[in-house]
Amino acid sequence: MSTAREKWTMRQRVLATLQGRKPDRIPFIDRIDFWYKGRNHQGKMPEEFQGMSLPEVHRAIGFGHQDWDYPYTIKYRNAEIILTFEGERIFHEVDPEFTNFPTLWGWIPIDKAGVTTTELITPAGKLSYHHRLLEESISSGTTRPQMISHPIKELDDFNTYEYIIEHAEFIPRYQDFYQREAEIGDHGYLVPIIERIPFQHILIDAIGEIETFYTLHDSPKQFQRLLTVLDEQVTDKLKKLADFSAPYVEFTDNLDGFMTNPRLFQKYVLPAYQRYCDTLHDQGKKVGDHTDGDLKNLVHLLHDTGLDVCESFTPAPTTSCTFEEVWEAWQGGPLIWGGIASYYLEQRVSDSEFLQHIEHLLQLIGKRPIILGVGDAVMSDNDLERVRYIAERIENHPL
């Protein structure tokens, strides 16, 4: 640990805040990868940052470098996968090993616009679904292909999907994670992420939002069976993480109270979080969730989940949930990681409005624990000088 006079590293600040200790400054850490990729692609990288790597830009502006990685992979036994991009086969493997099924980030091409078709062939049937990436997504740096059709489209698909999940084998990749963690260094924090909890997995990945709601109404037994199969897998996976040495892990739920409304949350999500958090707390880990949606409906329910951190919390005006109401409601937790909307980094917001907002926010926060960040990430059209200003403002005000 640093001496009292030395400034702490960003990692030390994050760790202290997560563990309930007082850091020397408010940790200010999030992602600028959309900004970085977008500016590079558009040829609009400011001169000062030209030729710099992403971590170097983070360091140059004093903004902590947040990144994510899975500490494990999953091997899907008895499954054959074929990826086809715009009609051309780009990947074919039997018993494939992934970190994030069925989204397959890292496998779906992100450097070219187009449609990727994924086919999964198993003894229990075949599934296919599609991702689409637009040229605009590449140029804006938000290179995340959108799932435009989902693996489960018909009732028969449930069996196939369950077969895939039931034959999944957990493979720890802890050493790889520790290595990446070391590479990120002291100015950053590599967040160990876990797949989505079952309800969010079904809602976002397996079936899709609208079809999930129809399924809940029309085929509740199939829905419940899949939920159970996924729950068994997650429960088992979390127990195995006991051997993984990390003070904090995070679910990747993209939680949004508009889609996962309070009724659904109380029935399907709250009990799951409570059980999962108990397991992880027993391992000495703090637990967070990627909650980048509109949390207005869920503010009071999130308090009861056992979650220690709501990461990527994005307040108004990007969502309808204000920072103030969350700050008031979560005095006993969870901790906020985020809290600034990228809206305030846009040119349409005047300098005086931005400065006023930041001062208001910092006064409200005072000495209470928070990990400050840009909840919805710094976008390619955002003003990075404003991020630098916040970093300097925090740096000049010890806690």
Place this chain on the structure above:
Amino acid sequence: MNEILESIQTAVLKGNLKDAQEQVERALGSGLSPADILHEGLISAMTEVGRLFEEGEYYVPEMLIAARAMKGGLAILKPLLAETDVQPLGKIALGTVKGDLHDIGKNLVSMMLEGAGFEVVDLGVDVAPEIFVDTIESGGIDILGMSALLTTTMPLMKATIDALVQAQLRDQVKVIIGGAPVTQSYADDIGADGYAPDASRAASLAKSLLS
């Protein structure tokens, strides 16, 4: 209130597609006019769905299955409404702007607009300003609705409005916008006629703009 119309409303409010269709058939069999069944049965039920949604009693799933039941009943009525020349409240073209593939919000708005009695032309996602302009130019559209879920694609809303001005079509159509990062203030800034924070309020907004 007629007992059969009440049954139609109940079926829609409960999201019971089969029952909604059966009750519409029963209403037609009893001699009720297609226009009365539409307005006092189906649309009236969806107005109530909107109210329940705005009050926080209904959420998206309840709204969705109600809209599906309404649509099922409407499908039976549509040929008969055409015969009797019953006109929709108005015609609305909807689309997610260029560079944006998010369609859930747009689809919910579409359902609520149909439920309110509008005819909806769904232009899909990743819709370029020139497609919006061509659609308005082809005539018959009262309102243009645009959705964006990304701060990086929101400027395409302004680009579309500018393109409408350029094509001298802006006065022919009302423009409404929505989507997670969109605000009333943004709507005012870019010269849209209205903003709605959710699907139910989008239907109310559309009605108010045409009244």
